[in-house]
Amino acid sequence: GAVVSQHPSWVICKSGTSVKIECRSLDFQATTMFWYRQFPKQSLMLMATSNEGSKATYEQGVEKDKFLINHASLTLSTLTVTSAHPEDSSFYICSVLRTAYEQYFGPGTRLTVT
Amino acid sequence: DAKTTQPTSMDCAEGRAANLPCNHSTISGNEYVYWYRQIHSQGPQYIIHGLKNNETNEMASLIITEDRKSSTLILPHATLRDTAVYYCIVRDSGGGADGLTFGKGTHLIIQP
Numbered sequence: 001g002a003v004v005s006q007h008p009s010w011v012i013c014k015s016g017t018s019v020k021i022e023c024r025s026l027d028f029q030a031t032t033m034f035w036y037r038q039f040p041k042q043s044l045m046l047m048a049t050s051n052e053g054s055k056a057t058y059e060q061g062v063e064k065d066k067f068l069i070n071h072a073s074l075t076l077s078t079l080t081v082t083s084a085h086p087e088d089s090s091f092y093i094c095s096v097l098r099t100a101y102e103q104y105f106g107p108g109t110r111l112t113v114t
Numbered sequence: 115d116a117k118t119t120q121p122t123s124m125d126c127a128e129g130r131a132a133n134l135p136c137n138h139s140t141i142s143g144n145e146y147v148y149w150y151r152q153i154h155s156q157g158p159q160y161i162i163h164g165l166k167n168n169e170t171n172e173m174a175s176l177i178i179t180e181d182r183k184s185s186t187l188i189l190p191h192a193t194l195r196d197t198a199v200y201y202c203i204v205r206d207s208g209g210g211a212d213g214l215t216f217g218k219g220t221h222l223i224i225q226p
Contacts, residue, residue, distance in 0.1 A: 004157070034213040043201075044158065046213035059213075093157045095213075101146070103214060105157030 002104035003027045004096050010110040013084055021079045021109045023094030029074035030096040034103070035067075038091040050077045084113045118202045123221040132189040134220050136202030139183040145206050147178060149187045150214070151198040151222075158201065158216075161187065197224045 003026040013019050023033060031052050036044040048069055049057045056069035068080040081088055093108040119137040126132040138147065149161040162169055162176045164185075169176045175188040189196055201219040205212070 006157075032211055036213070043216040043218055044152075044214075046215070049211075049213055091155070095157070097211065100211065101163060102160060104160060108155070108157045110155070 002030075002096055002098050002102070004094065004104050004106040006092075006094060006106040006109050008109060009107065010112075012112045012114060015085050015113055016083055018080055018082045019084055019111060021081070021092055021094075021111075023077045023079070023096075023106055025075045025096045028096075028098060030077075030098070031074065032097040033071060033077040034095045034097070035069060035077075035079050036093045036095065038093060038108075044093060047079075081111065084111070086113045089113045118204055118217055120200075120202050120217065120220045122218065123223065125223050125225055126189075126192050128194060128224050128226050129191055132192040132196065132222060132224070134187040134189075134200050134202075134222060135184065136187070137184045138202070138204045141182050141204050142206075145204050147176065147182075147185050148203040148205065148214075149174070149176065150201045150203065150216075151196075152201070152219070153195075153198040161200075192222075192224045194224050194226060196222065198222060 005024045007022045033050040035047045037047050038044045046059050047062045050069045050071040052071045058064045071077040089112050091108050091110050095103045095105040146165050148163040150158040152158045162174050164176045178185045199219040199221050201216050
């Protein structure tokens with residue numbers, strides 16, 4: 001398998017502020033990481049693909065200027081939610097691609113915007 | 115990626131085998147069947163995957179029909195900790211660098 005951590009596990013922020021979420025691959029170097037979002041009682045939805053050293057690829061409907069992704073090293077990708085609003089409150093989950101057949105997920109970060 | 119159909123929910127008694135079905139009638143020849151599960155408020159966990167042969171690992175067995183239009187995930191001795199949403203995902207082997215498309219999954223409830 002693979003060990004993936006996220007920090008923080010939960011965060012509460014005020015509307016209009018920015019929040020950074022970290023995703024770390026602890027036991028191997030991950031060229032590709034993914035970011036997902038999950039609203040209550042819904043399934044996970046892919047937001048973007050993060051490749052080390054290059055710009056992230058965003059899914060249709062995801063605002064790249066609002067959800068900033070940085071994958072500066074092979075073990076760390078960050079997602080920054082800029083100017084957060086209550087509708088951005090969600091469960092954010094990252095995953096790392098170990099092989100073409102294996103994706104391993106982090107424990108998730110619950111964001112609440114008040 | 116081919117679409118999958120799963121029952122919304124299932125119950126299973128603790129200690130019994132849990133059999134979770136998945137229909138993927140439009141699957142193509144180079145598409146694999148993957149199973150993940152998500153325990154409440156956690157990230158998904160990889161379970162198993164296969165192409166056409168039956169597969170078994172320490173967590174589960176995957177039975178794929180000969181025509182590959184459906185599959186069954188088997189948890190041989192279900193425990194309360196197996197209560198989760200189970201996702202069946204079909205994807206192209208060449209799509210390994212793509213993110214996963216999750217459907218609604220099956221909410222499996224293990225009863226004591």
